[in-house]
Amino acid sequence: KNQVEQSPQSLIILEGKNCTLQCNYTVSPFSNLRWYKQDTGRGPVSLTIMTFSENTKSNRRYTATLDADTKQSSLHITASQLSDSASYICVLGNDMRFGAGTRLTVKP
């Protein structure tokens, strides 16, 4: 069983709308949880890094939250733009266990 599960698998939203992506994990404890954005055919780019003791971390229009009790993290994107269309990946721990990602499509 994968130790990092992401949902939804894919999501389509209209430009300007907000959305929230989910990441559930089973690994505990861990040193950090990361969210990445990956454009098709490119390497992932880091969005946020949270340590086990942090609850939230923001980077421009991206806000990540972490609930260690429920073993869930979420990535909230506000005022979506067409360039936000990409895969968003949750990654756990120093050994870098990757979720399968959520494929986000922003339409005009």
Next chain:
Amino acid sequence: DGGITQSPKYLFRKEGQNVTLSCEQNLNHDAMYWYRQDPGQGLRLIYYSQIVNDFQKGDIAEGYSVSREKKESFPLTVTSAQKNPTAFYLCASTTVRGTDTQYFGPGTRLTVL
């Protein structure tokens, strides 16, 4: 111009041949990683190295080999024992400290003919 580079961008290989993918970084990072990504799938860890002359197997190391003779270089060899090598290969590096950003290279797309 600092960063992490991979070459070549596209690579074609005949079945039964070994092939080596290059990964170089000038970020002075201690840790380097190799991942494989299949279409519509997440990244899977092949090998990682946290220090020169030492490396560890990831989740899917069978059919692959690596070396870490220099801090800045972590080449990956895809051997003929790898049953389904066609994929997108990504190299990454980071400092060993857990909260630092992991930087990824642009990737190499390997196709077995």
